[in-house]
Amino acid sequence: MSLSESLVVARRLTKKFGDFAAVDAVDFDIRPGEAFGFLGPNGAGKTSTMKMIGAVSPITAGTLSVFGLNPEVDGPEIRSRLGVVPQQDNLDEEIPVDENLLIYGRYFGMSRAELWPRIDELLEFAELTGRRKDKVAALSGGMKRRLTIARALINEPDLLLLDEPTTGLDPQARHLLWDRLYRLKRQGVTLIITTHFMDEAEQLCDRLVVMDKGKIVAEGSPRALIEQYVTREVIEVRFPVGVQETVVDQMEGIAKRVEVLPDRVLLYSDNGESTMQEVHGRGLEPESMLDRRSTLEDVFLRLTGRTLID
Amino acid sequence: MAGVETLRVMETQGRAYRRIWRGSVITTFLNPVMYLAAMGVGLGVLVDDGTGAEALEGFEYLTYLAPGLLAASTMMTGAGDGAWPVMAGIKWQRHYEAILATPVNVRDLVSGHLLWVSVRLLMVSVIFGFVMILFGATGVVQAIAAVIPAMLTGMAFAGPVTAFTSWTEDHTGLTNLFRFGLVPMFLFSGTFFPITQLPGWMQPLAYLTPLWHGVEMTRSWSLGLEPTFSPVVHFGYLALLIVGGWLASQHFLGKRMIT
Numbered sequence: 001m002s003l004s005e006s007l008v009v010a011r012r013l014t015k016k017f018g019d020f021a022a023v024d025a026v027d028f029d030i031r032p033g034e035a036f037g038f039l040g041p042n043g044a045g046k047t048s049t050m051k052m053i054g055a056v057s058p059i060t061a062g063t064l065s066v067f068g069l070n071p072e073v074d075g076p077e078i079r080s081r082l083g084v085v086p087q088q089d090n091l092d093e094e095i096p097v098d099e100n101l102l103i104y105g106r107y108f109g110m111s112r113a114e115l116w117p118r119i120d121e122l123l124e125f126a127e128l129t130g131r132r133k134d135k136v137a138a139l140s141g142g143m144k145r146r147l148t149i150a151r152a153l154i155n156e157p158d159l160l161l162l163d164e165p166t167t168g169l170d171p172q173a174r175h176l177l178w179d180r181l182y183r184l185k186r187q188g189v190t191l192i193i194t195t196h197f198m199d200e201a202e203q204l205c206d207r208l209v210v211m212d213k214g215k216i217v218a219e220g221s222p223r224a225l226i227e228q229y230v231t232r233e234v235i236e237v238r239f240p241v242g243v244q245e246t247v248v249d250q251m252e253g254i255a256k257r258v259e260v261l262p263d264r265v266l267l268y269s270d271n272g273e274s275t276m277q278e279v280h281g282r283g284l285e286p287e288s289m290l291d292r293r294s295t296l297e298d299v300f301l302r303l304t305g306r307t308l309i310d
Numbered sequence: 311m312a313g314v315e316t317l318r319v320m321e322t323q324g325r326a327y328r329r330i331w332r333g334s335v336i337t338t339f340l341n342p343v344m345y346l347a348a349m350g351v352g353l354g355v356l357v358d359d360g361t362g363a364e365a366l367e368g369f370e371y372l373t374y375l376a377p378g379l380l381a382a383s384t385m386m387t388g389a390g391d392g393a394w395p396v397m398a399g400i401k402w403q404r405h406y407e408a409i410l411a412t413p414v415n416v417r418d419l420v421s422g423h424l425l426w427v428s429v430r431l432l433m434v435s436v437i438f439g440f441v442m443i444l445f446g447a448t449g450v451v452q453a454i455a456a457v458i459p460a461m462l463t464g465m466a467f468a469g470p471v472t473a474f475t476s477w478t479e480d481h482t483g484l485t486n487l488f489r490f491g492l493v494p495m496f497l498f499s500g501t502f503f504p505i506t507q508l509p510g511w512m513q514p515l516a517y518l519t520p521l522w523h524g525v526e527m528t529r530s531w532s533l534g535l536e537p538t539f540s541p542v543v544h545f546g547y548l549a550l551l552i553v554g555g556w557l558a559s560q561h562f563l564g565k566r567m568i569t
């Protein structure tokens with residue numbers, strides 16, 4: 001796929017606040033119709049990147065094009081084709097649910113006649129039809145989040161920017177949101193999602209980059225990243241309090257890679273069964289052993305030496 | 311200035327206001343009623359019986375007070391609308407961030423906001439004028455004449471206060487602005503008595519206050535008094551503040567929101 005077909009192209013894209021580089025010379029391409037993720041811990045530079053793509057934060061260095069346009073000069077035109085779900089909700093709390101959508105649509109120059117049917121549709125989509133006349137202040141966190149997403153769709157955007165769309169939601173609300181995002185993807189909307197939940201990234205993203213301290217440390221599909229950086233399986237070994245320190249030496253070479261965390265030891269292995277037997281074979285007596293599939297969390301740990309959510 | 315985005319911002323502000331217009335109109339109506347009743351009628355009787363008449367250039371106190379109070383009301387409305395809703399948009403609810411993610415830019419947002427405030431000031435001035443007529447403080451023509459300088463007074467505060475709000479961190483800055491800036495101005499800028507009654511050293515200070523210029527012109531146009539300086543000076547000063555406030559608001563709001 002050639003670059004001109006990409007919706008977003010960043011080359012050595014940099015954002016500095018004073019001397020501090022929040023985003024440090026990153027490269028990425030986002031193609032039409034894909035769900036692209038930025039995965040990274042707090043302060044990695046995800047929001048800063050999103051704001052530059054959203055043409056609300058000027059870039060410091062490098063180049064960035066969105067829809068083939070330059071955010072610096074074509075900001076209004078870019079923003080007219082975007083939907084933005086910010087990390088923190090910024091709805092107008094004083095006015096009712098449906099008027100939040102109406103007012104927002106007016107900023108895009110849509111007429112009332114086209115807005116009202118669209119609002120009915122979006123309220124249905126966000127499962128908020130029953131609350132349409134309520135003030136936003138009276139909604140739960142999950143409802144506000146869904147309304148924010150509905151609001152981002154009012155102008156039928158070609159590209160939807162979602163900054164941690166499900167942070168703070170309970171599992172049920174998260175799954176409802178994921179379902180809504182799948183549907184949008186099927187309709188051909190390109191999604192850019194930031195998250196620090198690896199399951200979310202695995203579920204939603206076709207491709208993602210792992211960010212840490214302003215840099216991109218890996219890129220690929222969730223599967224490919226796992227295959228490239230970690231083994232298929234992981235054994236999580238826990239010892240009684242105080243014991244782990246005394247036995248870590250005996251685990252050397254027991255698996256392809258041994259990762260010692262404060263509360264457990266991770267053994268990366270292509271064959272979990274035999275590794276677990278080997279643990280017992282060496283006379284170790286862990287409190288528990290869990291054999292699980294590797295996840296992006298493991299990729300992140302491998303790449304940065306840190307866990308994603310600490 | 312008034313691009314289509316600007317008009318959309320003005321329209322949406324107005325739409326949000328529709329939710330509270332009843333309460334707002336009642337306050338806008340009751341405030342002048344209470345002030346004119348207490349100060350104009352109650353206190354006015356004492357003033358008119360005392361040595362007041364000559365300082366007031368022959369007017370009854372109620373008549374003298376009413377246009378001053380009108381200008382002071384638009385000041386308070388203009389300043390209030392430049393303060394609380396703007397801080398809410400920037401920080402408390404952060405819906406300015408949402409607006410700036412649409413094709414609307416900072417200039418449209420500031421211009422639309424200020425245009426909407428001017429509509430509010432028109433409403434406030436008209437209601438106030440109506441109350442003045444009810445109290446017999448002025449005739450219909452004078453009340454209508456007072457609307458324009460009163461609106462300009464309000465705008466001369468709305469612009470700079472919007473800029474100040476965009477610059478200041480939080481409500482403490484705003485509270486201090488009202489406590490140390492607007493309330494003293496309200497009391498000492500010729501609203502309730504001519505500034506010639508102030509100690510000599512305070513009079514030049516009063517000349518610097520935008521409210522005094524607004525009061526001079528509102529009083530001049532409604533009572534037919536000769537203003538202290540040429541209307542060009544008084545209106546010029548207000549116009550400077552309006553344009554300066556509009557530009558400064560764009561500057562500071564841009565700095566605050568576009569990081």
Ligand SMILES: Nc1ncnc2c1ncn2[C@@H]1O[C@H](COP(=O)(O)OP(=O)(O)OP(=O)(O)O)[C@@H](O)[C@H]1O
Binds near residue numbers: 049
């Ligand atoms: N306006 C700003 N002024 C100064 N520093 C900033 C500003 N915005 C972000 N930063 C800094 O830039 C770095 C990256 O912040 P950013 O919000 O992009 O991270 P993030 O990956 O979105 O993190 P989180 O997961 O916590 O949302 C952080 O160190 C942050 O403190």
Ligand SMILES: [Mg+2]
Binds near residue numbers: 046047048087163
């Ligand atoms: Mg963030």
